[in-house]
Amino acid sequence: MSDHQFVEMSAVQIAAGVRSGAFSAVEVVSAHLSQIANHEGEVRSFVTQMGDRALAGAKAVDEKRARGEELGALAGVPVALKDNMAYRGVETTCSSKILKGWIPPYTATVIERLESAGAIAIGKTNLDEFAMGSSTENSAFSPTRNPIDLSRVPGGSSGGSAASVAARFAPIAIGSDTGGSIRQPASLCGIVGVKPTYGLVSRYGLIAFASSLDQIGPFARSVEDSSLVLDVISGHDDRDSTSLSSKSYSHQPLNGEVKGLRIGVITEMLDGLSPDVERALNQAIESLRALGAIVEEVSVPAAKFGLTAYYLIAPAEASSNLARFDGVRYGVRVEGKDMNETYELTRGQGFGPEVKRRIMLGTYALSAGYYDALYGKAQKVRTLIANDFDAAYGRFDALISATSPTVAFEFDSKSDPLSMYMSDVCTIPSNLAGHPAMSVPFAGDEDGLPIGIQVLAPSFGEGVMFKVAAALEAAADYRPVPQWASTGK
Amino acid sequence: MSLKDKYLITVGLEVHTELRTKTKLFCGCANQFGAEPNTNICPVCLGLPGSLPVVNRKAVEYAMRIGTALNCEIKHSVFHRKNYFYPDMPKDYQVTQYDEPTCINGYIELPITGKIVNIVRAHIEEDTGKSTHIGTSGRITGADYSLVDYNRSGIPLVEIVSAPDMVSGEEAREYVSELRSILVATGATDGKMEEGSLRVDANVSVRQVGTDELGTRCEIKNLNSLRSLVRAITYEARRQMEIVEEGGKVTQETRHWNEDLGRTSSLRSKEEAYDYRYFPEPDLSPLDPTTEEIEAIKANLGTLPPKRRATLVELIGGTPTKSEIEQIQTAINFGLDELILAGIDRKVPAKLSLARCANEVAGLITNLDSSYVVPSHKILEVLVKESIGELTPTQSKTVLARVVEDGGVDVSALIAELGFVAASSGEMDQLVDEIISESPSEWERYVSGEDQLAGFFIGKAMKKSGGKANGKLVSKSLNDRRSQLQG
Numbered sequence: 004m005s006d007h008q009f010v011e012m013s014a015v016q017i018a019a020g021v022r023s024g025a026f027s028a029v030e031v032v033s034a035h036l037s038q039i040a041n042h043e044g045e046v047r048s049f050v051t052q053m054g055d056r057a058l059a060g061a062k063a064v065d066e067k068r069a070r071g072e073e074l075g076a077l078a079g080v081p082v083a084l085k086d087n088m089a090y091r092g093v094e095t096t097c098s099s100k101i102l103k104g105w106i107p108p109y110t111a112t113v114i115e116r117l118e119s120a121g122a123i124a125i126g127k128t129n130l131d132e133f134a135m136g137s138s139t140e141n142s143a144f145s146p147t148r149n150p151i152d153l154s155r156v157p158g159g160s161s162g163g164s165a166a167s168v169a170a171r172f173a174p175i176a177i178g179s180d181t182g183g184s185i186r187q188p189a190s191l192c193g194i195v196g197v198k199p200t201y202g203l204v205s206r207y208g209l210i211a212f213a214s215s216l217d218q219i220g221p222f223a224r225s226v227e228d229s230s231l232v233l234d235v236i237s238g239h240d241d242r243d244s245t246s247l248s249s250k251s252y253s254h255q256p257l258n259g260e261v262k263g264l265r266i267g268v269i270t271e272m273l274d275g276l277s278p279d280v281e282r283a284l285n286q287a288i289e290s291l292r293a294l295g296a297i298v299e300e301v302s303v304p305a306a307k308f309g310l311t312a313y314y315l316i317a318p319a320e321a322s323s324n325l326a327r328f329d330g331v332r333y334g335v336r337v338e339g340k341d342m343n344e345t346y347e348l349t350r351g352q353g354f355g356p357e358v359k360r361r362i363m364l365g366t367y368a369l370s371a372g373y374y375d376a377l378y379g380k381a382q383k384v385r386t387l388i389a390n391d392f393d394a395a396y397g398r399f400d401a402l403i404s405a406t407s408p409t410v411a412f413e414f415d416s417k418s419d420p421l422s423m424y425m426s427d428v429c430t431i432p433s434n435l436a437g438h439p440a441m442s443v444p445f446a447g448d449e450d451g452l453p454i455g456i457q458v459l460a461p462s463f464g465e466g467v468m469f470k471v472a473a474a475l476e477a478a479a480d481y482r483p484v485p486q487w488a489s490t491g492k
Numbered sequence: 493m494s495l496k497d498k499y500l501i502t503v504g505l506e507v508h509t510e511l512r513t514k515t516k517l518f519c520g521c522a523n524q525f526g527a528e529p530n531t532n533i534c535p536v537c538l539g540l541p542g543s544l545p546v547v548n549r550k551a552v553e554y555a556m557r558i559g560t561a562l563n564c565e566i567k568h569s570v571f572h573r574k575n576y577f578y579p580d581m582p583k584d585y586q587v588t589q590y591d592e593p594t595c596i597n598g599y600i601e602l603p604i605t606g607k608i609v610n611i612v613r614a615h616i617e618e619d620t621g622k623s624t625h626i627g628t629s630g631r632i633t634g635a636d637y638s639l640v641d642y643n644r645s646g647i648p649l650v651e652i653v654s655a656p657d658m659v660s661g662e663e664a665r666e667y668v669s670e671l672r673s674i675l676v677a678t679g680a681t682d683g684k685m686e687e688g689s690l691r692v693d694a695n696v697s698v699r700q701v702g703t704d705e706l707g708t709r710c711e712i713k714n715l716n717s718l719r720s721l722v723r724a725i726t727y728e729a730r731r732q733m734e735i736v737e738e739g740g741k742v743t744q745e746t747r748h749w750n751e752d753l754g755r756t757s758s759l760r761s762k763e764e765a766y767d768y769r770y771f772p773e774p775d776l777s778p779l780d781p782t783t784e785e786i787e788a789i790k791a792n793l794g795t796l797p798p799k800r801r802a803t804l805v806e807l808i809g810g811t812p813t814k815s816e817i818e819q820i821q822t823a824i825n826f827g828l829d830e831l832i833l834a835g836i837d838r839k840v841p842a843k844l845s846l847a848r849c850a851n852e853v854a855g856l857i858t859n860l861d862s863s864y865v866v867p868s869h870k871i872l873e874v875l876v877k878e879s880i881g882e883l884t885p886t887q888s889k890t891v892l893a894r895v896v897e898d899g900g901v902d903v904s905a906l907i908a909e910l911g912f913v914a915a916s917s918g919e920m921d922q923l924v925d926e927i928i929s930e931s932p933s934e935w936e937r938y939v940s941g942e943d944q945l946a947g948f949f950i951g952k953a954m955k956k957s958g959g960k961a962n963g964k965l966v967s968k969s970l971n972d973r974r975s976q977l978q979g
């Protein structure tokens with residue numbers, strides 16, 4: 004089998020082949036490593052590559068098979084990991100200068116679960132510093148390029164993970180989604196990205212941006228792969244008090260059967276869409292109707308306050324979560340004349356401008372005299388949003404919207420923070436409500452740039468969410484390929 | 493008019509007590525005093541990026557025990573983050589409870605004065621690491637460098653906040669002493685001030701007699717003993733009185749107690765006070781104790797010091813003196829009240845047991861380590877012997893010292909070894925005969941009713957026997973002879 008065939012395979016196909024012995028994990032991993040060697044220079048999806056470890060891991064899987072031992076659901080499947088998850092012995096940076104050189108002494112629960120299912124970590128991927136951003140341009144090291152069009156951003160903050168899957172560096176990747184950081188880059192890179200129900204996947208080892216919103220989820224090139232990965236990483240973890248005790252997700256074969264399902268189109272998310280995105284959403288609605296679903300518009304009134312509430316809650320939590328990066332125990336330290344100056348210089352030089360902006364916003368939102376009017380009120384809005392979604396789910400099985408108002412944009416085109424924040428206007432409300440949502444690639448714009456459709460479901464409604472996504476995936480006649488493949492390079 | 497008569501002092505205390513759980517509040521590291529620096533640490537209590545807290549259920553149970561023992565209501569509670577930068581706080585925020593603490597609205601009754609001191613709240617929080625500042629100042633300002641030991645980071649604490657109900661350093665001392673005694677009795681803490689497992693901050697203000705409005709308060713930190721507590725409050729109240737007396741205004745601030753200088757000094761003013769930006773800790777769920785859990789804690793709390801004190805007061809009879817109350821308090825603190833009760837069945841007077849337990853046994857136990865088990869049976873054996881006159885008080889104290897030191901010792905053998913064998917009745921008669929014949933005029937006076945001369949004869953007997961005579965037996969023998977003469 005050729006390298007090209009391996010890198011085009013799904014995770015399901017790879018695991019089946021490795022388990023049956025049709026090919027080895029070493030062959031699979033080698034093919035992906037050579038794809039990385041060929042194209043990482045253009046894409047720059049990784050902060051740290053883990054080639055040697057990956058080959059050793061693949062060899063271990065093959066040996067396990069040779070000994071006749073049972074192999075896991077992701078045997079031999081390469082996986083790219085967002086560089087905000089701790090991996091014992093491997094530098095973990097959050098794409099920030101302040102953490103440069105930090106080597107965690109422990110491994111995140113999701114990574115342990117992936118590895119025990121046989122997955123092979125091939126690298127730590129680039130992100131907007133501390134997951135704050137929507138383009139991966141806020142990485143302290145280098146922007147990542149969108150493999151579908153290298154002149155454009157991959158979205159963010161999990162841009163490196165999304166790009167690595169779109170570039171065929173790995174069939175699956177792991178990201179974190181605080182306000183759309185999995186779904187928006189998935190949409191811009193033409194792949195599937197899932198933000199599960201809050202509490203379904205352990206956050207232990209995920210370097211927190213906004214603890215009450217952060218959720219880890221998978222990227223894949225198919226809905227089925229993303230469902231399989233969620234099965235592996237979900238479930239209770241004693242080390243995360245917010246992980247739910249009894250719930251876990253079980254992967255089922257997906258048939259995309261949506262006949263009779265009631266699907267709402269969120270009216271508050273129809274404004275401000277680019278014409279191509281609006282056209283794609285309408286096509287999606289028609290496709291679902293054609294498959295027998297009942298599709299109607301539904302209002303989730305409080306959703307329009309989502310962005311405002313988010314930009315108080317997330318920075319507030321971040322201002323506290325990021326306090327520990329003070330130069331005392333790890334990472335970068337810039338010595339000052341006393342303790343306070345050391346703090347100031349370390350944080351002044353260690354953090355980038357977007358991180359500083361959000362720390363200041365959040366500090367202000369929590370300050371004495373402002374708490375009630377800002378943070379307190381934002382929490383009330385959050386409750387309203389959850390209530391409005393629940394009301395909508397009283398009438399609908401699932402909801403849909405565009406994932407991102409636009410397709411992938413060019414570098415440096417959104418220098419104004421507010422216009423960048425608008426990229427997440429459709430994705431933020433699900434984080435505030437704690438509900439699951441995913442993006443599935445559905446169409447291309449005039450230039451072939453990917454457009455994703457967002458499918459939303461009530462808490463623990465991943466089953467129906469994947470069903471609708473699978474129907475859209477099947478209905479789509481759009482398969483984005485990397486720029487080098489489409490131009491025959 | 494002296495300052496003391498002109499001003500009233502108001503004191504409220506914040507007492508931090510370490511819980512004696514096996515592990516820390518949010519991780520599995522050992523909760524242990526005195527280990528090598530930075531050996532009881534993990535990603536969680538070091539606040540490493542990505543780590544998350546998980547609440548130690550035992551710590552919550554202990555906090556609920558404390559609240560119940562302090563007559564508090566046990567409530568739904570929420571952890572908050574208290575944000576400020578300091579090197580010994582690895583996350584640069586402390587997880588604590590803010591406006592919804594686990595325990596609220598309790599009280600304790602002071603043993604000597606019977607005064608009620610209200611408890612505003614008792615909440616759960618994590619301890620910080622411990623900084624050592626190297627340099628002449630001993631403080632972080634001006635230090636050459638600082639070392640941090642994170643073993644203490646994440647150790648569970650309960651902070652008990654009193655209402656400003658106390659009026660002097662002495663009363664504060666009585667409160668802390670009683671509080672400590674209750675805390676120890678709940679089993680939630682060892683209450684060792686010297687190891688820092690009980691730490692006190694005092695809020696002190698003064699106002700002129702006749703005014704109702706409380707004066708501006710100062711918070712005093714670093715009170716590591718009951719002695720420091722009394723001294724610091726007394727000093728601080730005096731300082732504030734002098735300021736007001738000279739027409740000045742007390743500045744609200746946090747002050748540091750310097751034990752060596754016997755002074756408080758400004759640590760930071762109200763303007764410099766941190767804005768802690770409290771908000772609910774998103775990594776933890778609220779605590780919702782069920783009625784069953786609360787009832788179970790009540791049921792298993794055992795008998796607490798106030799009740800135990802009442803039992804002992806009843807046993808010794810009459811209105812107890814201040815020193816007896818202090819003896820009772822000491823006996824309870826060392827868990828010796830059971831022994832005193834057991835003594836009653838063996839006809840040992842409660843007053844005798846109490847005096848020996850509080851003055852001898854407790855004093856000796858303080859010097860021994862925490863794994864020490866009191867040899868109650870052996871102590872009781874000694875007390876029985878003393879009460880029936882087989883041992884003199886002096887001998888009894890000597891034997892008790894040896895028994896407390898080594899609980900395995902055989903009491904009778906020890907007494908023999910020390911030569912504390914009571915004289916036989918034949919020897920006793922001979923001795924008494926001799927002292928009577930040597931002092932016939934004193935004997936006559938004694939026979940005619942001058943009881944106080946018994947002491948004279950006992951002294952003589954002691955001298956003659958080289959201290960081995962038993963005063964009680966001599967006294968009995970004298971009395972018997974007199975009765976025979978009179979009979």
Ligand SMILES: [Zn+2]
Nearest residue numbers: 519521534537
């Ligand atoms: Zn620990």
